[in-house]
Amino acid sequence: MTTPISDKIHHALSQIDNELLAQDIWLILQEQKFVGFLPHFAVQHLCNKHQITPQQLSLQLLPIAAFYATTPISHFNVGAIATGGRGNFYFGANQEFCQTDIQQTIHAEQSAITHAWMRGEKQITDISVNYTPCGHCRQFMNELNSAEKLQIHLPHSQNNPLHQYLPDAFGPKNLNIQLHLLDQHDNQLSLNSNDPVISQALAMANQAHAPYSNAFHGIALQTQDQHIYHGSYAENAAFNPSLPAMQVALNYLILSGEAVENITRAVMVEKSHTLNYKAMAEALLASVCEVKLEYFEV
16 A cells, blocks of 8 residues: 555655744645645745745755655655746656556656646746756756756756756757647547546647657546546657656656545547557556556547
């Protein structure tokens, strides 16, 4: 059985030196049922009260973000905070899944970025992470519409532009791609259904970022309390750092403080072209619960 996120966060707070700041963070997260997200007004409140900058606060929050990780394979937790254009903070953490292939792993930076995307964020200005981003994540971040201005902050080194970590980068512009990750997409897919879970999966397929393959897909996961968590496919110019929608949806569910054991329904809508993600989605879903995937091809 998964340890409740509240217990994990309570333990993480001991890693924050400022006890009053830790207490205030606990109260905010507790009030919002431990969703890994701080709206801009909460960020500003904490910064004003404790006389720190948003950048400093994001670094303080990394131990908490890291406790959203699922690491049964590596036992190595990585935390990340993505800062949105208005100043919202989106937590991220690495997610690993047993009984499936290692390509299903989600890196912390991918986690934070797609978490922001699923909450409707349009631009990310900064990424704070407790360890230096790997090459996989550097390439994934290069797909963002804000890649040229993106700043990366580490506990030991702040204010680093992405292209300092990824010199002479290859990305969407090299392939004349105009729409980047987090830009508004409308893939114009349709499906005749009034089912809210199917409709949500369709909406996610319509906002999928897949300009290289045009193979769009989306996922909707319903839990015991009837809440629906969703995910869209995030494709990458380098192909391998692409993140399928099932991973995005499970990550969103976990960062929302929910347990994968509570999934009662899973729906996938896909426009299969040169690629097909049904088998991969089924394998990942089977590794976390016994729910069968409902699949719709458009």
